[in-house]
Amino acid sequence: MTSEAPTTEENDCQPCHSLPCKIDFNGRAPVEVYFSPQEIPHEKNDDAIVCAAQFRGRQLLAVKPPPHQQTTMAGRLLEIDACKARNSEGKVRVKAKFNSILEWKHEHDIGTVQNNHSSGNSRVRTAMEWCDVAHALHDAIPI
Numbered sequence: 001m002t003s004e005a006p007t008t009e010e011n012d013c014q015p016c017h018s019l020p021c022k023i024d025f026n027g028r029a030p031v032e033v034y035f036s037p038q039e040i041p042h043e044k045n046d047d048a049i050v051c052a053a054q055f056r057g058r059q060l061l062a063v064k065p066p067p068h069q070q071t072t073m074a075g076r077l078l079e080i081d082a083c084k085a086r087n088s089e090g091k092v093r094v095k096a097k098f099n100s101i102l103e104w105k106h107e108h109d110i111g112t113v114q115n116n117h118s119s120g121n122s123r124v125r126t127a128m129e130w131c132d133v134a135h136a137l138h139d140a141i142p143i
Helices: 110-118 125-140
Strands: 002-004 015-016 038-040 049-053 059-066 073-083 091-098 101-103
Touching: 049 110, 059 101, 059 110, 101 125
Parallel strands: 002 091, 015 101
Antiparallel strands: 038 049, 049 059, 073 091
16 A cells, blocks of 8 residues: 655644544544534633533533643544555545544533543543553663
8 A cells, every 4th residue: 555645734633522422424524614612711720621512412521631741642534545456556645633632521510521531530541541551662762
């Protein structure tokens, strides 16, 4: 397979949204048109930024990682152009990039969402911790 360099339009990293529902669709959607999260001011003076949005009429809350928090994640949404000939190679194109994942919850209490996020009670956070472990195991050891 061969790969093509992404266009300048595709170089922009947008957050990946993990919604608490099942949608029978795989691929890129015009999320920025229909899904517009807003930051919510709160009393707690920690680094957690809580966002609110609605999807199909339901209120959702998520905790956004602070800007200074370092991440080792670099996600890509790939598209494979399959050629009709059996022996020919297809092309892999980067359709979108993301460097953070927002895990949305059907929750109305900001404090509950913050506590769940800070306590590590999150599928996305657990997956990200495994990515950090993988980096520690497979990165070169400085001498």
